[in-house]
Amino acid sequence: MAVTIKDVAKKANVAPSTVSRVIADNPSISDKTKRKVRKVMKELGYHLNANARNLVTKKTKTIGIVLKHSARYSLHNPFFQEVMRGIGSHCREEGYSLSITTGDSETAIYEDVIQMVEGRQVDGLIILYSRKGDKMIRYLLEKNFPFVVVGHPGQDYTGVTYVDNDNQKAAKDLTEFLLFLGHKHIAFFGGVLEYDVVSDRLKGYKEALNTHGIKFSPDYVKPLPYSRKEAMIAIDELFALPDSPTAFLALDIDYAIILSGVLTKRNMRIPEDASIVCFNNYEVADYTTPSLTTMDIHTYELGAEAARYVIELIINPQAIEKNVLIPTRIIERESHRPIKQEKPAEDVLMH
Amino acid sequence: MAVTIKDVAKKANVAPSTVSRVIADNPSISDKTKRKVRKVMKELGYHLNANARNLVTKKTKTIGIVLKHSARYSLHNPFFQEVMRGIGSHCREEGYSLSITTGDSETAIYEDVIQMVEGRQVDGLIILYSRKGDKMIRYLLEKNFPFVVVGHPGQDYTGVTYVDNDNQKAAKDLTEFLLFLGHKHIAFFGGVLEYDVVSDRLKGYKEALNTHGIKFSPDYVKPLPYSRKEAMIAIDELFALPDSPTAFLALDIDYAIILSGVLTKRNMRIPEDASIVCFNNYEVADYTTPSLTTMDIHTYELGAEAARYVIELIINPQAIEKNVLIPTRIIERESHRPIKQEKPAEDVLMH
DNA sequence: CTGAAAGCGCTAACAG
DNA sequence: CTGTTAGCGCTTTCAG
Numbered sequence: 001m002a003v004t005i006k007d008v009a010k011k012a013n014v015a016p017s018t019v020s021r022v023i024a025d026n027p028s029i030s031d032k033t034k035r036k037v038r039k040v041m042k043e044l045g046y047h048l049n050a051n052a053r054n055l056v057t058k059k060t061k062t063i064g065i066v067l068k069h070s071a072r073y074s075l076h077n078p079f080f081q082e083v084m085r086g087i088g089s090h091c092r093e094e095g096y097s098l099s100i101t102t103g104d105s106e107t108a109i110y111e112d113v114i115q116m117v118e119g120r121q122v123d124g125l126i127i128l129y130s131r132k133g134d135k136m137i138r139y140l141l142e143k144n145f146p147f148v149v150v151g152h153p154g155q156d157y158t159g160v161t162y163v164d165n166d167n168q169k170a171a172k173d174l175t176e177f178l179l180f181l182g183h184k185h186i187a188f189f190g191g192v193l194e195y196d197v198v199s200d201r202l203k204g205y206k207e208a209l210n211t212h213g214i215k216f217s218p219d220y221v222k223p224l225p226y227s228r229k230e231a232m233i234a235i236d237e238l239f240a241l242p243d244s245p246t247a248f249l250a251l252d253i254d255y256a257i258i259l260s261g262v263l264t265k266r267n268m269r270i271p272e273d274a275s276i277v278c279f280n281n282y283e284v285a286d287y288t289t290p291s292l293t294t295m296d297i298h299t300y301e302l303g304a305e306a307a308r309y310v311i312e313l314i315i316n317p318q319a320i321e322k323n324v325l326i327p328t329r330i331i332e333r334e335s336h337r338p339i340k341q342e343k344p345a346e347d348v349l350m351h
Numbered sequence: 352m353a354v355t356i357k358d359v360a361k362k363a364n365v366a367p368s369t370v371s372r373v374i375a376d377n378p379s380i381s382d383k384t385k386r387k388v389r390k391v392m393k394e395l396g397y398h399l400n401a402n403a404r405n406l407v408t409k410k411t412k413t414i415g416i417v418l419k420h421s422a423r424y425s426l427h428n429p430f431f432q433e434v435m436r437g438i439g440s441h442c443r444e445e446g447y448s449l450s451i452t453t454g455d456s457e458t459a460i461y462e463d464v465i466q467m468v469e470g471r472q473v474d475g476l477i478i479l480y481s482r483k484g485d486k487m488i489r490y491l492l493e494k495n496f497p498f499v500v501v502g503h504p505g506q507d508y509t510g511v512t513y514v515d516n517d518n519q520k521a522a523k524d525l526t527e528f529l530l531f532l533g534h535k536h537i538a539f540f541g542g543v544l545e546y547d548v549v550s551d552r553l554k555g556y557k558e559a560l561n562t563h564g565i566k567f568s569p570d571y572v573k574p575l576p577y578s579r580k581e582a583m584i585a586i587d588e589l590f591a592l593p594d595s596p597t598a599f600l601a602l603d604i605d606y607a608i609i610l611s612g613v614l615t616k617r618n619m620r621i622p623e624d625a626s627i628v629c630f631n632n633y634e635v636a637d638y639t640t641p642s643l644t645t646m647d648i649h650t651y652e653l654g655a656e657a658a659r660y661v662i663e664l665i666i667n668p669q670a671i672e673k674n675v676l677i678p679t680r681i682i683e684r685e686s687h688r689p690i691k692q693e694k695p696a697e698d699v700l701m702h
Numbered sequence: 703c704t705g706a707a708a709g710c711g712c713t714a715a716c717a718g
Numbered sequence: 719c720t721g722t723t724a725g726c727g728c729t730t731t732c733a734g
Contacts, residue, residue, distance in 0.1 A: 002469075002471075002727095004726095004727055004728085005727065005728065005729095006727080006728095014704075014705085015704065015705045015706070016705090016706095016727090016728080016729095017704075017705065017706080017707095017728095017729075017730075018703090018704060018705075019728095020728065020729055020730085021703095021704085021729090023728095023729095024729085028703060028704085029703070029704080030703060030704090033703085033704080047465070047466075047469030047470055048469075048470055048727090048728085049406070049470060049471055049726090049727050049728070050470040050471060050472050051402045051405040051406040051411070051471055051472075051726085051727080051728090052402075052406050052710090052726070052727035052728040052729090053727080053728055053729075054402040054710095054728095055400070055402040055403050055406055055710050055711065055712085055726090055727080055728075055729095056709080056710045056727085056728055056729045056730080057710090057728085057729070058710080060402070062450070078429075080431070080432050081431050081432070084451075085455075087453075088451075088452075088453035088455070089453065089455060091453050092453040092454060092455075092459065092463075097450060097453070097466075097467075097472070098450065098451050098452075098453055099413070099448060099449065099450050099451075100435075100439075100449050100450075100451060101439075101449075102438075102439035102440065102442050102443040102447075102448070102449055103443060104436075104439070104440060104443075108443065114398070115398075115448075116448075118353075118398030118399075119398055119399055119400060119401040120353075120400055120401060120402060121401050121402075121448070226634065226638070228637055228638055228640075228642065254634070254635060254638050257608070257635060257638045257639055258638045258639075258640075260640075261638070261639050261640025261641075262640055264615065264640065265640050283577065283605075284605060284608060284635075286579055287577070287579050287605050287608045287609045287612070288608055288609075288612050289579075289609075289611075289612025289613055289615065289616050290612075291579070353711090355710090355711055355712085356711065356712065356713095357711080357712095365720075365721085366720065366721045366722075367711090367712080367713095367721090368712095368713075368714080368720075368721065368722080368723095369719090369720060369721075370712095371712065371713055371714085372713095372719095372720085374712095374713095375713085379719060379720085380719070380720080381719060381720090384719085384720080399711090399712085400710085400711050400712070402710085402711080402712090403710070403711035403712040403713090403726090404711080404712055404713075405712095405726095406710090406711080406712075406713095406726050406727065406728085407711085407712055407713045407714080407725080407726045408712085408713070408714095408726090409726080703734105704733100704734085705732100705733085705734080706731105706732090706733080706734100707730100707731090707732090707733105708729105708730085708731085708732105709728100709729095709730095710727105710728090710729090710730105711726105712725100712726085713724100713725095713726090714723100714724090714725095714726105715722105715723090715724090716721105716722085716723085716724105717720100717721085717722080717723100718719105718720085718721085718722100
């Protein structure tokens with residue numbers, strides 16, 4: 001019922017193979033026949049049947065996107081749509097379609113992947129949010145199937161190409177940014193230490209303190225899940241310290257929003273009384289008052305590069321693995337400020 | 352090189368068709384042969400080739416998701432991942448895969464769709480964010496291709512099934528909620544009137560005022576794009592009114608965040624001096640201070656139902672179109688409060 | 703430069 | 719209950 005290559009061939013008085021060739025724009029076909037065939041294709045409303053082609057070429061021109069833990073946890077913020085935009089944009093340029101996993105448990109996701117790979121539904125895979133010691137990675141590696149992970153695959157594998165930020169350096173930069181503003185008591189706020197992103201950032205934070213002769217104290221480190229309640233407890237603890245923090249390094253914009261509200265409630269002014277900076281430069285950073293100084297991790301580029309490298313791997317499976325680090329950049333807005341003088345004025349007033 | 356049905360057949364001493372039948376779990380195959388064949392499949396590591404099957408069955412068991420304008424505009428908030436979760440979850444239950452468009456312009460998206468449909472890459476389509484007078488909808492309707500739109504397809508089509516909220520009612524409810532708290536001057540804040548969602552909500556707002564004998568005044572209606580700057584201007588205008596608003600109906604959580612910050616900056620306390628309620632109940636509503644009272648539009652269900660109805664249409668293309676309205680619900684948090692007494696105390700103080 | 707023929711891996715009658 | 723036979727729509731040698 002749908003119009004096939006044969007129908008076109010018949011009407012154009014050529015062989016099916018010829019039609020196939022003009023689809024592929026094979027140079028050994030004369031311009032004349034090409035024009036003729038194309039005309040007929042248009043008249044008949046011909047469209048290539050992807051399945052038939054895939055079956056014979058053993059390629060699908062689609063790449064799969066693996067969402068770990070189904071967006072439920074990891075995807076609090078616009079990260080997901082940003083990477084997708086990046087991936088989508090590059091894939092489209094290269095003529096690739098996108099297929100995405102629906103599984104919402106570790107096992108379900110694993111099954112999805114097996115199905116995609118073994119069922120020959122994708123040529124390559126982009127994995128968002130990988131954890132260490134993942135059997136899926138091992139499987140793909142053994143199969144020698146093209147894939148790249150966005151984020152850090154952990155040290156326990158070789159041969160996997162990934163694209164990520166240099167989280168340690170980013171955190172170091174951001175900490176130094178505060179240090180240069182004169183802050184000496186900087187809280188590391190939010191994030192779950194089990195994730196590599198977070199522990200890497202903590203390393204960077206320590207490194208910065210270290211480099212600048214500030215003693216690291218675990219009291220200023222407050223990892224926590226997304227939760228205003230837990231955040232409030234952490235903030236209380238922080239302000240119970242002999243030297244309460246004058247600046248906060250928030251692991252994500254949502255933590256910064258919590259911070260900003262809670263501190264204001266405590267009658268602190270931001271940035272006059274405390275600076276807040278955070279990771280992830282999403283649009284809401286512009287909407288808060290004060291607007292938030294952020295570390296842009298270039299999520300879009302993360303996606304685009306990932307796409308670029310899977311496609312490279314698809315074309316040349318022997319390509320050596322690459323570790324791509326997308327640079328980060330501080331976006332200064334209103335939530336930071338040099339530290340106040342050590343209250344000399346206040347001292348005067350107090351006596 | 353990959354193991355096929357024939358390899359299995361040979362090793363199991365049966366015909367390929369038998370293997371095919373056990374894959375389909377055809378009841379007319381004896382349990383004995385089923386077991387035998389399955390054993391061999393496992394031994395050989397057999398996996399079904401999706402393309403081959405799709406080619407003959409003319410089904411793909413995958414549904415396409417059409418993102419209008421590539422997430423760039425419409426997707427400021429977690430809407431996207433929430434619908435996706437809903438869609439994904441239902442599709443997985445029914446054994447469908449997901450494919451998503453990558454186009455980032457009207458034409459590119461249209462091409463993606465044509466390719467998916469004509470190339471037989473999907474059995475059905477879910478369209479997120481439809482605009483009126485869309486040629487894509489017309490095309491699908493003509494083709495009689497199964498699809499459902501999430502949102503409002505506009506009045507200009509019949510025969511399209513869509514799943515949406517009753518935006519007018521939701522807005523009416525939310526306005527009445529404020530009205531019942533005693534608020535008489537309620538601002539309608541944010542949103543772009545060109546979108547049906549927004550104009551429907553405006554209707555609901557008007558209706559509520561009307562029903563409760565409050566005169567509608569366009570001065571309290573401030574549609575605007577996402578932008579703190581424009582929001583500030585609108586807020587200035589609102590407070591220049593003889594009766595400045597005591598409550599704000601924000602079209603989205605991001606507008607509420609802007610409002611909350613800017614009002615606080617103007618030395619207003621929320622909710623003591625002004626109530627804020629908004630549409631969309633995403634997690635950040637819990638993170639702001641005060642936390643935000645929201646209208647939950649049940650994004651996840653929107654997606655899940657959409658998935659359910661495309662699949663229904665795929666199975667029975669003659670199924671009558673349905674217009675599914677997902678109910679909405681107010682989630683009370685801290686950002687609202689009954690209106691203050693008409694400052695009698697203050698009057699006393701003032702004289 | 704073009705055609706004929708085989709076959710990708712699977713399903714679906716039709717026999718038996 | 720199982721095997722035989724076509725054939726889905728396309729690409730790809732191999733001839734010519």
